[in-house]
Amino acid sequence: xxxxxxxxxxxxxxxxxxxxxxxxxxxxxxxxxxxxxxxxxxxxxxxxxxxxxxxxxxxxxxxxxxxxxxxxxxxxxxxxxxxxxxxxxxxxxxxxxxxxxxxxxxxxxxxxxxxxxxxxxxxxxxxxxxxxxxxxxxxxxxxxxxxxxxxxxxxxxxxxxxxxxxxxxxxxxxxxxxxxxxxxxxxxxxxxxxxxxxxxxxxxxxxxxxxxxxxxxxxxxxxxxxxxxxxxxxxxxxxxxxxxxxxxxxxxxxxxxxxxxxxxxxxxxxxxxxxxxxxxxxxxxxxxxxxxxxxxxxxxxxxxxxxxxxxxxxxxxxxxxxxxxxxxxxxxxxxxxxxxxxxxxxxxxxxxxxxxxxxxxxxxxxxxxxxxxxxxxxxxxxxxxxxxxxxxxxxxxxxxxxxxxxxxxxxxxxxxxxxxxxxxxxxxxxxxxxxxxxxxxxxxxxxxxxxxxxxxxxxxxxxxxxxxxxxxxxxxxxxxxxxxxxxxxxxxxxxxxxxxxxxxxxxxxxxxxxxxxxxxxxxxxxxxxxxxxxxxxxxxxxxxxxxxxxxxxxxxxxxxxxxxxxxxxxxxxxxxxxxxxxxxxxxxxxxxxxxxxxxxxxxxxxxxxxxxxxxxxxxxxxxxxxxxxxxxxxxxxxxxxxxxxxxxxxxxxxxxxxxxxxxxxxxxxxxxxxxxxxxxxxxxxxxxxxxxxxxxxxxxxxxxxxxxxxxxx
Ligand code: ARG
Ligand code: GLU
Numbered sequence: 250x251x252x253x254x255x256x257x258x259x260x261x262x263x264x265x266x267x268x269x270x271x272x273x274x275x276x277x278x279x280x281x282x283x284x285x286x287x288x289x290x291x292x293x294x295x296x297x298x299x300x301x302x303x304x305x306x307x308x309x310x311x312x313x314x315x316x317x318x319x320x321x322x323x324x325x326x327x328x329x330x331x332x333x334x335x336x337x338x339x340x341x342x343x344x345x346x347x348x349x350x351x352x353x354x355x356x357x358x359x360x361x362x363x364x365x366x367x368x369x370x371x372x373x374x375x376x377x378x379x380x381x382x383x384x385x386x387x388x389x390x391x392x393x394x395x396x397x398x399x400x401x402x403x404x405x406x407x408x409x410x411x412x413x414x415x416x417x418x419x420x421x422x423x424x425x426x427x428x429x430x431x432x433x434x435x436x437x438x439x440x441x442x443x444x445x446x447x448x449x450x451x452x453x454x455x456x457x458x459x460x461x462x463x464x465x466x467x468x469x470x471x472x473x474x475x476x477x478x479x480x481x482x483x484x485x486x487x488x489x490x491x492x493x494x495x496x497x498x499x500x501x502x503x504x505x506x507x508x509x510x511x512x513x514x515x516x517x518x519x520x521x522x523x524x525x526x527x528x529x530x531x532x533x534x535x536x537x538x539x540x541x542x543x544x545x546x547x548x549x550x551x552x553x554x555x556x557x558x559x560x561x562x563x564x565x566x567x568x569x570x571x572x573x574x575x576x577x578x579x580x581x582x583x584x585x586x587x588x589x590x591x592x593x594x595x596x597x598x599x600x601x602x603x604x605x606x607x608x609x610x611x612x613x614x615x616x617x618x619x620x621x622x623x624x625x626x627x628x629x630x631x632x633x634x635x636x637x638x639x640x641x642x643x644x645x646x647x648x649x650x651x652x653x654x655x656x657x658x659x660x661x662x663x664x665x666x667x668x669x670x671x672x673x674x675x676x677x678x679x680x681x682x683x684x685x686x687x688x689x690x691x692x693x694x695x696x697x698x699x700x701x702x703x704x705x706x707x708x709x710x711x712x713x714x715x716x717x718x719x720x721x722x723x724x725x726x727x728x729x730x731x732x733x734x735x736x737x738x739x740x741x742x743x744x745x746x747x748x749x750x751x752x753x754x755x756x757x758x759x760x761x762x763x764x765x766x767x768x769x770x771x772x773x774x775x776x777x778x779x780x781x782x783x784x785x786x787x788x789x790x791x792x793x794x795x796x797x798x799x800x801x802x803x804x805x806x807x808x809x810x811x812x813x814x815x816x817x818x819x820x821x822x823x824x825x826x827x828x829x830x831x832x833x834x835x836x837x838x839x840x841x842x843x844x845x846x847x848x849x850x851x852x853x854x855x856x857x858x859x860x861x862x863x864x865x866x867x868x869x870x871x872x873x874x875x876x877x878x879x880x881x882x883x884x885x886x887x888x889x890x891x892x893x894x895x896x897x898x899x900x901x902x903x904x905x906x907x908x909x910x911x912x913x914x915x916x917x918x919x920x921x922x923x924x925x926x927x928x929x930x931x932x933x934x935x936x937x938x939x940x941x942x943x944x945x946x947x948x949x950x951x952x953x954x955x956x957x958x959x960x961x962x
Contacts, residue, residue, distance in 0.1 A: 270888040271925040272812035273517050273820035275423075275430070276307055277376040286823055290510035292903045298512075298821065301375045306905055308495035310514045310819070310898075311370040311474075312434070318515035318898040319370060319472065322500060322907065323956045326474035326492030327443065328370065329940070330897035331912045332451030335470035338365045339445050340567075352860070353447040355950040362441035362473055364485050370440050370474055372495075373819050374416055374433040379406055383420065383429040406431060415481060423813040425523075425796040427803075432818055437492065439475035439485045444950055446470075446943050447860060453846065455856035456573050460581055462837055462915035464884045464933050465846045469910050469940050471953065498899055499958040500937055501906035504877055505826060507839050511887040512823040513911055513932065515898030517815035520922050523795055523802075526595035527624035529923060531631045533586055536638050537579045539710050543642040544576040546702040554695040564690040572646060578919045585920030585929065594924065605805045616801030623794045626787070633783035636714045640776050643707040648700035649691055653738045654769035656683065661756065681748050688741035693733060701729035715779035717771035728768065736765030815892055824888035826908075831917035831929040840885040840936070843867050866946060875942040883939050885909060886931035892922055900934045906960050909934030 274282060280295035299307050313319035317334035321327065332339070342363050343349040356362045383402050387395045403420045410418035410433050418433045445451060450467035458464055475489035476482060483489055524532070551569050555562040586592075599620050606612050644651050660680055667673045704725035708716060719728075733739045737747040737759070747755065759766055803811050828839035847867055849857040872881040887900060891911060900909040911934045914921065918930040941959075945951045 270822075270824035270927045270930070271890050272810055273520065273815050273822050273890055273892075274812055275376060276373075276514075276819055276821050277301075277378070277430075279821055282823075286510070286512070289823065289825065290903045291512070291823070293905050297905060298514075299376075304495035306496060306498070306514060306901065307373060307819070309498045311372055311437075312516045312819070313370050313472075313897055314368055316518075316894060317896045318894065318911075320514075320897075320899040320907065320910075321474070321492075321494045321497040323497055323958075324493060325956060326476075326494060327497075327953065327956055328440070328472040328474055329469060329899075329907075329910055330472065331468045331910060332445060332466075332470045333468060333912070334897045335442065335445065335472065336567075338363075338368060338442050339470060341365075342442060349445060350448050353445055353450070353948060354442070355444040355944075355948050355953075356442075357952075359473070359491065362443050364439070364441055366485060368440045369436050369438050370472075371434045371436040374435055375431075376819065377431045377433075378428065379420060379431045380427075380429045382406055403429075421816060421818060423816065423818075424799045424803075425792050427796055427800050428813070430818070435482060437474045437476065437482045439483060439489050441473050441475060443471040443473050444944070444948070444953065446948065449859050449863070450943060450947070453857065453859075454849070456570065456577070457854055457856040459574060460577050460913060460916045460919060462886060462931065462933060463841045463845060464913065465841055465843075465849060466884065466912065466935065467939060467943055468912040468935050469943075471944075497958075498901065498905070498907040499960045500941070501902050501904075501908050502874065502938065502959045502961045503902070503906070504962055505840070505882065505885065505908070505936075507826055507828070509826050510823065510903040511826050511889055511908065512821060512901045513887075513889045513891060513895060513898045514821050514901060515819070515891070515895040515911070516817055517820050517822075517892045518817050518894035520815040520892055522814055522923065522925075523799055524595075524923060525620055525623035525627065525798075526592055526599055527627040529586070529595055530592050531627055531634075532923075533583055533592070535631070536635060537583055539635070540638055540642055541576055541579050541583075543639070543647070543703060543706055543710070544572055546706050547572060547647060547699045548576065550695055550698040550702060554692060561692050561695060564692060565695070568690070577916075581916035581919040582922065585917050585926070586923060588917075589920070589924070589926050589929075591920070591924050602801065602805070606801070612801070612805060616797060616805070619794055619798040619801060623791065623798065626790055626794065630783065630787040632714055633780065633787060636711060636780050637784050639707055639710050639714075640772075640780055643703055644772055644776060647703045647707075649687075649696050650700060650732070650736070650738050650765055651769055651772075653684070653687055653744075654766055655773075656680075656687075657738065657766070658769070658773070664756070677748055677751060681745055684741065684744050684748070688744070691741075693739060696739065697729050697733040700732070701725045704728060715775055717768070717775045719768055719771055728764065732765040732768070736763050738763070738765045738769075815894070817894060822890045824890070826885060826887050827931075828886060829888075829915070829917070829929050829931050831915070837886065837915070837931075839887075840882045842880045843872075843883055843939075844880075846883065862947060871946055872942065873946060875938040875945075877938070881939060881942060882936040884933055884935050886915065886933055888927060888930065889932045890921060890925050890930065891932040895932070900932075904960075907937050909936045910940065 276299040279298050283295040297305055299305050309321045311319045311328065313330045313334055317330055319328045319330035322329055339349055383399055385402055387398045390398060407418045407420060410431060416433050416435050418431055420429055420431045423430055446467050451470065453466045454464065458466065474492035476492045478490060480493050551565050555565050555569060602620060606617050660676065667676050704720065708720050737743040826839055828837040830836045847864065850859050875881060891914060895911050898911040899907050900911055902908045911932050913933040915931050915933060921930040941954050945954050
């Protein structure tokens with residue numbers, strides 16, 4: 250008995266080793282990986298990384314604004330994240346007089362730090378496996394009763410966890426409902442902007458370099474967490490004081506060595522590692538190409554508009570970045586998946602799974618149908634799923650007309666209630682203000698062209714699928730001409746005039762005469778009635794099958810590294826500081842230097858624009874203690890498995906020190922949302938020494954460097 254357990258352990262650790270870099274692990278389970286991490290060079294214990302009773306690395310890692318990660322780096326609540334994660338705050342404090350986007354911003358002392366209403370940062374207090382408690386008393390119940398019982402168990406557990414401590418608690422399914430974990434959090438809501446480099450550093454390379462290695466972006470910004478005098482979360486207040494954290498990360502000034510251990514702690518959003526072969530085929534061959542095509546069209550219009558006018562460039566810069574970010578990622582994903590022949594890999598894995606299933610009657614009964622059923626379900630519902638994706642691209646990412654229509658529709662749905670409560674006038678004022686904000690970043694000609702091209706593409710793509718009648722009967726060109734000449738949704742003056750004269754008559758007219766609004770209502774109705782119900786059934790049936798499939802994998806392949814798909818909860822991934830060779834004949838080094846910034850700038854591409862100071866400093870080689878062998882590193886890559894949400898995550902060395910801030914993956918890596926390939930998938934981080942150099946030498950903010958704890962060789 251003992252001997253066989255020993256053999257299993259041995260084989261587990263050797264297999265873990267070969268898969269060392271894949272996986273986003275649950276911090277509370279990290280002790281299972283301690284030996285493997287130590288074999289790769291880690292000097293920490295599992296309890297140093299995650300502990301509930303003592304302070305640990307976990308306490309220095311915060312969920313920033315709900316979508317990014319940030320890390321505490323001083324005893325006074327100093328917080329680092331990406332420039333692109335703090336971008337909307339930076340933008341909101343910027344004006345023509347104080348152009349922080351262009352020139353950067355550095356608070357000289359705490360009183361100059363800038364408050365950010367609405368911005369939060371949360372610490373994970375504990376992560377607890379509550380699977381058995383969620384399932385208590387559900388044995389033998391029918392499916393619907395089981396669900397009710399589980400829901401009531403969950404409410405009770407959450408209520409108990411939050412009693413008298415000011416924490417929030419949430420229970421989330423992992424592995425498609427095979428497991429449930431409770432995550433207890435402490436949320437800080439006074440988070441102030443301390444500093445940011447200019448766009449020419451924080452956004453250096455812009456869209457040209459997005460998802461690309463070699464990279465030279467100083468993608469960081471600096472915040473500080475404030476609390477009440479008891480060190481507890483508090484609303485924004487002048488009487489708040491800097492947070493005194495349970496743990497903060499020391500900063501590594503050490504020499505970097507290729508091959509050294511790296512670990513990333515953060516809040517990855519979504520991965521889909523378990524999709525069946527048929528599902529992946531559908532995504533690669535149909536869904537992603539069609540979405541890319543929709544965005545090709547909108548980007549062609551927006552990019553041309555931005556090139557021809559400075560105003561349009563400013564108006565559309567953040568919208569364009571959002572559309573282009575997904576578009577470029579998907580192109581990289583398909584490319585990577587094709588290169589490694591991901592479908593064949595899936596088919597081979599499925600064949601192995603079925604072979605295993607057939608080796609035991611019990612397994613055959615429990616898991617025998619999962620793969621066949623998943624593939625059949627994809628075939629049955631892929632048209633619905635495709636209709637859904639296209640509707641998202643058209644109605645939510647497409648022409649802005651629909652955004653304005655959605656806002657208006659929401660307001661109109663409460664029109665009677667507002668009127669009855671005497672709140673109508675105040676709300677109309679709000680709507681007008683909102684519309685002014687909307688039209689400030691809107692260009693009628695750009696939106697009209699986007700509408701025309703996307704409408705035509707949407708109709709072509711959906712083909713025989715569910716479409717509003719009007720789109721079947723009228724050409725995109727005619728609709729565009731009519732709507733943009735008359736609709737209140739596409740013109741600020743018409744909209745405000747309408748709002749100022751709003752009454753039940755004009756409302757009726759809107760719904761019967763305004764072609765833009767009518768089209769929105771029809772498309773929305775089509776979406777809600779003909780698309781969403783199918784999608785709900787599809788997702789829930791697929792999750793049920795995935796639950797069985799994953800349970801089968803876990804039971805039948807106990808030696809393989811199992812990890813739950815990312816779901817925006819806290820995870821750890823580990824790997825090495827290393828480059829890659831993603832194409833035959835091409836080799837990527839693991840780091841870049843400031844020299845590359847100058848070379849890129851010389852190309853003349855506007856995405857590589859610099860302020861004069863960068864060139865002066867680099868020319869003087871004024872690198873101070875931040876250099877390594879005469880070079881100043883800017884970015885480095887590691888074989889750590891990351892995804893969206895890991896932006897701002899700390900890259901931590903073998904001893905628990907901060908080496909860099911994660912912000913991207915290389916193009917060849919983006920496939921890792923579906924399948925991790927350890928020879929090509931690399932995360933990209935900005936080196937913390939470059940971050941300190943920018944603070945100290947570039948920005949004269951050495952006081953912030955002094956606030957941190959620097960660890961030298
Ligand atoms: N690709 C990174 C991410 O997915 C960075 C995006 C922001 N940078 C940009 N150039 N758009 O969020
Ligand atoms: N930039 C991404 C983010 O904001 C991280 C890059 C990735 O997807 O790995 O989360």
